[in-house]
Amino acid sequence: MWIVEYRELIRILTISDLKVKYQSSALGFIWSLLNPLLMMLVLYFVFSNVFRFEDKSFALYLLIGIISWRFLQIGTMTSMSAIVGKPSLVTKVYVPRQVLVLSTVLSSFISSILEFSVLIPLLLFFGVDLSFNVLFFPLIHVTFLVLVYGVSLILAAVYVYYRDLNQIWDVFLQAGFFLSPIVYPISIVPEKYLDYYMMNPVTVIIEMYREALLYPKTPSIAEIAFTLSFAGAMLLIGTLVFGRLERKFAEEI
Amino acid sequence: MSLYDVKLIDKLANGAQSMDEAIVVEGLSKRFRIPHEKKGTFYDHLVGLVKGGSYSYEEFWALKDVSFSVKEGETFGVIGPNGCGKSTLLKILAGVLYPDSGKVRMGGKIAPFLELGVGFQPELTATENIRLYGAIMGLSRRDTDEKREDILEFAELKRFENMKLKNFSSGMYVKLAFSTAIQTDPDILLVDEVLSVGDETFQKKCAQKIKEIRRAGKTIVFVSHALGTVRDLCERCVLLDEGQVVSMGETEQVVEEYVRMMQENESKGGHGIDV
Numbered sequence: 307m308w309i310v311e312y313r314e315l316i317r318i319l320t321i322s323d324l325k326v327k328y329q330s331s332a333l334g335f336i337w338s339l340l341n342p343l344l345m346m347l348v349l350y351f352v353f354s355n356v357f358r359f360e361d362k363s364f365a366l367y368l369l370i371g372i373i374s375w376r377f378l379q380i381g382t383m384t385s386m387s388a389i390v391g392k393p394s395l396v397t398k399v400y401v402p403r404q405v406l407v408l409s410t411v412l413s414s415f416i417s418s419i420l421e422f423s424v425l426i427p428l429l430l431f432f433g434v435d436l437s438f439n440v441l442f443f444p445l446i447h448v449t450f451l452v453l454v455y456g457v458s459l460i461l462a463a464v465y466v467y468y469r470d471l472n473q474i475w476d477v478f479l480q481a482g483f484f485l486s487p488i489v490y491p492i493s494i495v496p497e498k499y500l501d502y503y504m505m506n507p508v509t510v511i512i513e514m515y516r517e518a519l520l521y522p523k524t525p526s527i528a529e530i531a532f533t534l535s536f537a538g539a540m541l542l543i544g545t546l547v548f549g550r551l552e553r554k555f556a557e558e559i
Numbered sequence: 560m561s562l563y564d565v566k567l568i569d570k571l572a573n574g575a576q577s578m579d580e581a582i583v584v585e586g587l588s589k590r591f592r593i594p595h596e597k598k599g600t601f602y603d604h605l606v607g608l609v610k611g612g613s614y615s616y617e618e619f620w621a622l623k624d625v626s627f628s629v630k631e632g633e634t635f636g637v638i639g640p641n642g643c644g645k646s647t648l649l650k651i652l653a654g655v656l657y658p659d660s661g662k663v664r665m666g667g668k669i670a671p672f673l674e675l676g677v678g679f680q681p682e683l684t685a686t687e688n689i690r691l692y693g694a695i696m697g698l699s700r701r702d703t704d705e706k707r708e709d710i711l712e713f714a715e716l717k718r719f720e721n722m723k724l725k726n727f728s729s730g731m732y733v734k735l736a737f738s739t740a741i742q743t744d745p746d747i748l749l750v751d752e753v754l755s756v757g758d759e760t761f762q763k764k765c766a767q768k769i770k771e772i773r774r775a776g777k778t779i780v781f782v783s784h785a786l787g788t789v790r791d792l793c794e795r796c797v798l799l800d801e802g803q804v805v806s807m808g809e810t811e812q813v814v815e816e817y818v819r820m821m822q823e824n825e826s827k828g829g830h831g832i833d834v
Contacts (some may be wrong), residue, residue, distance in 0.1 A: 311697050314703075315697070318691055322680070383762050394678060401697075470602050552659070553657040557591065557656070
């Protein structure tokens with residue numbers, strides 16, 4: 307299995323990716339944690355004044371939504387150029403190309419864990435009772451990791467052939483941001499659309515994060531089964547598409 | 560074990576192959592398509608659709624039905640004029656390119672020397688780059704660390720192990736790259752004219768090392784223009800021209816054939832070659 311044989315390469319690439327990410331900005335690590343907090347403040351100001359959401363934990367509701375969305379957004383955007391960005395590892399030597407995608411996704415995954423860990427003291431500060439439901443967090447986060455990795459495999463492979471995919475995906479992400487319950491509560495979604503709305507697996511995953519960390523509520527078996535099987539399907543499709551398109555990477559890059 | 564290896568072993572198991580053949584290539588063909596108009600984006604394709612122009616391209620066969628086999632422990636040369644498909648062949652053997660048809664079976668761990676210093680990063684130190692290269696070759700951290708001393712010693716760069724690569728001179732760079740690549744302990748070496756690196760002493764050391772590797776019974780595929788070195792090292796050779804096998808056999812005969820071919824070309828006004 308390539309993950310085992312090339313674990314050392316995955317480790318090195320992931321760490322160097324994180325180093326680049328945190329060293330390239332002046333405030334480094336702090337900045338990447340400030341980013342979601344500042345975004346939360348902006349959105350909180352807009353949505354609590356304009357839309358008058360009265361819920362007092364709305365700030366935390368927003369923050370969980372933003373942090374989970376950031377993993378999907380940054381994870382897919384950076385790993386899209388995982389293949390194109392390392393041409394010498396594609397054209398000059400054989401390494402399983404999935405290694406390149408996996409290591410960028412892992413680096414975003416670790417960043418996301420760091421962002422979530424800043425959330426914990428905030429939750430305590432605002433007097434949220436953390437229950438045993440927090441134990442579901444690893445399961446939810448790993449499910450999301452598999453999903454993001456599956457999507458990233460497709461994006462990274464297609465991007466080799468179509469270099470304007472990032473523009474298109476950016477629009478998709480914008481749409482997804484507003485089609486998922488990040489800045490508004492699910493209760494504002496009209497009843498007749500709710501069934502369709504809940505078919506979005508990212509919606510379910512974000513709600514599960516909130517159940518585990520904020521509400522507290524135990525995620526249902528149905529939710530876990532739905533997100534796990536969707537993530538599994540993405541992984542399978544991603545692997546197949548990547549395997550098919552990988553054959554001409556060295557020529558197209 | 561890499562995916563590619565798995566496929567190769569699969570092929571190994573399926574094909575009837577005697578044990579002492581390290582590489583078997585059967586009916587290998589590789590075609591490149593060179594589009595008249597490069598379409599690299601969705602936008603280009605949309606515009607193409609609207610304009611209604613058909614997708615036209617030029618076909619170019621880099622390799623056509625190439626077959627040969629290399630015995631275990633043999634040093635095998637691949638020669639031919641520029642653009643004959645040597646590099647394409649080597650890249651297919653290395654697993655970088657996929658053939659359009661034909662089979663490749665490789666028995667053992669491959670170390671490709673398509674280019675020196677693949678994956679080296681200027682911001683990392685010599686030691687870190689050695690680790691990175693080891694990881695690219697699929698070695699564990701422990702294996703790489705065990706070899707680090709040997710690598711630095713061979714490269715004569717022990718003093719600079721903690722210096723960032725960007726501060727290395729180009730000579731030091733290739734020395735480090737060559738030493739790292741040679742110490743990964745492969746079963747099969749794919750070498751693409753990279754032996755002429757460093758100063759004269761280092762070149763001698765490299766030649767010495769290659770001979771040592773030969774004596775240790777490793778298989779080497781050697782692609783080169785330097786006929787002197789080919790004569791010196793290789794037991795057998797294949798001569799390629801326009802992607803096809805022109806002749807194959809004892810090095811001496813094949814090299815002679817190549818020289819004759821080049822002379823004919825030259826008298827026809829083609830390009831010559833240094834022997």
